[in-house]
Amino acid sequence: MRKAAVVLVLMAAVALFIAGCGKKEAETGEKVKAKWTIGMSQCNLGEPWRVQMNKDIAEAAKAHPEIKVVFKDAQNKSETQQAQVREFKQLGVDLIIISPKESRPLTGPVAEAYRAGIPVIVLDRKVEGSEYTCFIGADNVKIGREAGKFLVKILGGKGNVVELKGLMTSTPGQERHKGFMEGIKGSQIKIIFDADCKWLEPNARDEMTSALSRFDKIDAVYAHNDPSAHGAYMAARQEGKGREKTIKFIGIDALPTEGVRYVRDGILTATFQYPTGGKEAIETAIQILSGKKVPKNITLGTRIFTKDNVDKGGEPL
Amino acid sequence: MLRKRKSEGVTSSADGSGIRALINTLDAYRGIAAFIVVFLLGVIFSPRALDTGRPIFVSFRTQLDILYEYCEYGLLATGMTLVILTGGIDLSVSSVLGFCATFFALLTIGYGWDIAPAVIVVICAGFAMGAVNGALISRFRIQPFVATLAMMVSARGLAKFISGGIKVQPAAEPWYRCTESTPYFYLWMTKSLPGIGVQPSTLLFLISIVVMAVVVKYTTYGRRIYAIGGNEEAARLSGIRISWNKILTYALCAGFAALAGIVNACRQDLGDPEAGTGFELEAIAAVVIGGTSLMGGKGSMVFTFIGVLIMAYISKILSLNAVPIAPRMIIQGAIIVIAVLIQQQRRR
Numbered sequence: 001m002r003k004a005a006v007v008l009v010l011m012a013a014v015a016l017f018i019a020g021c022g023k024k025e026a027e028t029g030e031k032v033k034a035k036w037t038i039g040m041s042q043c044n045l046g047e048p049w050r051v052q053m054n055k056d057i058a059e060a061a062k063a064h065p066e067i068k069v070v071f072k073d074a075q076n077k078s079e080t081q082q083a084q085v086r087e088f089k090q091l092g093v094d095l096i097i098i099s100p101k102e103s104r105p106l107t108g109p110v111a112e113a114y115r116a117g118i119p120v121i122v123l124d125r126k127v128e129g130s131e132y133t134c135f136i137g138a139d140n141v142k143i144g145r146e147a148g149k150f151l152v153k154i155l156g157g158k159g160n161v162v163e164l165k166g167l168m169t170s171t172p173g174q175e176r177h178k179g180f181m182e183g184i185k186g187s188q189i190k191i192i193f194d195a196d197c198k199w200l201e202p203n204a205r206d207e208m209t210s211a212l213s214r215f216d217k218i219d220a221v222y223a224h225n226d227p228s229a230h231g232a233y234m235a236a237r238q239e240g241k242g243r244e245k246t247i248k249f250i251g252i253d254a255l256p257t258e259g260v261r262y263v264r265d266g267i268l269t270a271t272f273q274y275p276t277g278g279k280e281a282i283e284t285a286i287q288i289l290s291g292k293k294v295p296k297n298i299t300l301g302t303r304i305f306t307k308d309n310v311d312k313g314g315e316p317l
Numbered sequence: 318m319l320r321k322r323k324s325e326g327v328t329s330s331a332d333g334s335g336i337r338a339l340i341n342t343l344d345a346y347r348g349i350a351a352f353i354v355v356f357l358l359g360v361i362f363s364p365r366a367l368d369t370g371r372p373i374f375v376s377f378r379t380q381l382d383i384l385y386e387y388c389e390y391g392l393l394a395t396g397m398t399l400v401i402l403t404g405g406i407d408l409s410v411s412s413v414l415g416f417c418a419t420f421f422a423l424l425t426i427g428y429g430w431d432i433a434p435a436v437i438v439v440i441c442a443g444f445a446m447g448a449v450n451g452a453l454i455s456r457f458r459i460q461p462f463v464a465t466l467a468m469m470v471s472a473r474g475l476a477k478f479i480s481g482g483i484k485v486q487p488a489a490e491p492w493y494r495c496t497e498s499t500p501y502f503y504l505w506m507t508k509s510l511p512g513i514g515v516q517p518s519t520l521l522f523l524i525s526i527v528v529m530a531v532v533v534k535y536t537t538y539g540r541r542i543y544a545i546g547g548n549e550e551a552a553r554l555s556g557i558r559i560s561w562n563k564i565l566t567y568a569l570c571a572g573f574a575a576l577a578g579i580v581n582a583c584r585q586d587l588g589d590p591e592a593g594t595g596f597e598l599e600a601i602a603a604v605v606i607g608g609t610s611l612m613g614g615k616g617s618m619v620f621t622f623i624g625v626l627i628m629a630y631i632s633k634i635l636s637l638n639a640v641p642i643a644p645r646m647i648i649q650g651a652i653i654v655i656a657v658l659i660q661q662q663r664r665r
Binding site: 006007010011013014015017037045070071072073075078079080082083084086087090091092093102104105107108168169 | 354358364366367368369373376378379382386389477482483484486504507581584585586587589590591636637639641642644647648651652654655658659
């Protein structure tokens, strides 16, 4: 008897919960009378950078009452994302924005939607072939190269560098490494220690601790993202030899809540922005939906944030 | 559970109580009741297509999609049911899936093997990993949780090792035989078959679970795993070769994980060494929701099928409604509790 009651109460709660979520959507749909519905499939909202992307999209969309954006989070699974694209197609949305987890698996579903006449904007990571409407992304190789050149400049052309890499099975990790190697080419900068930190701060902290115990002279740390650079800084501080003040820490991404704040606090020497393209995606979407032609490829620029320019919003490179 | 139901049926007819028998019959269909509840939730909360205004959830296409999206979990759950029936657990299925997906992609895309030999070799590799699990558990008396945890870690490492840490896709390495597109088999596995609309991947799952349902119910092997899960000591004393049957069970479980790995490679169109991370919990949840007891000896393949359907429907309903991840996880947790409560046999 008691169990039946628990089941009933739980079921009522779940029904209410779903109804609550569903209703909200129905209400907004009626109130705003959006002319166009845009489906946005984000590959993984576990990453702050992607949370920022959705935020940028939502903010840009707010200025356009004629559009309504339906957000979905694929939780880092390609198969889930494939399903989401198919669902958007079934739902009959007017345009799809997708930030794919992986190019190959999403190529098919994106092409299917595109062939069915739904414009698709691909954000950040490409899909194969050319069956999409527009790709908006930043250039990781260029960002890596700029970081390399910057290090050459501030270290005077030589020094020992620790590289804390992002997930090296992912293209951004590979490209940020490749660009950096191009940037330091010809200088006497040596990478004395490198590790795959999978973009995660705790991993970076542990790896940096190992690097610190192995090498007496470390001049700079190049981390593939800001949290890793921050983790490296924390490791140096925990060591207690004051090395966090002499080592230069460089990060990438420059999210307002992470990298930019770290630069302002004097933790990082510099961070390079990896733009989300959220705002540009909505602007492009509006153009597509109102029948204008858009370029097939839009490459976003990067900005550098240092202590000197952080309050002015960084400098474009 | 099957045995218990049977014995209860006997007592009730002996008592001559019709009501008791009716309750028992209803009991047997609790899983289906839970499934119907979930299905109704789906119908009620289905969003309507913006152009035609028809509810999306009830379309045939969506129903097929639901099965397709859960076929990997389904394959894992099929094997997992066998292991759980013996009173064990297999955490390594997710990594075996990842290894087999990578291995299959490496053989076909990298070395340019034909599909048939590649499939056979990959399944054998899966069997071997499962056999190692089984041997560690039955011969060396390592607890299933620990032995398969070790396999989970090392199989993942092996996947990264054979692929060199990258995703195996055409032209990823200069020496790969495939430079542009994957073999046609990859597309075929994920494309609807003409006429019936079912994807071969889904079909593979359906066939697997039907075959295993028959095996579990009607063969000596099936009766033996129930006996081992029910009371291992008694099973041993009655002459069942425990270690052999356990090794076979874990090998079968990993074999299904290998099939799921091949499906995964086809669906992703590449071999991802990280594929399947976390899938083992989804598979265990499907088995438990179906009503199979983690203590072993009670449950059935039919229950697992219902469990897989329940999980698949819940996930589809939430996805169609674009429910954000935070409430989604809370709802999923609550529904697991509800389903298990509905499933539970009355104690007395």
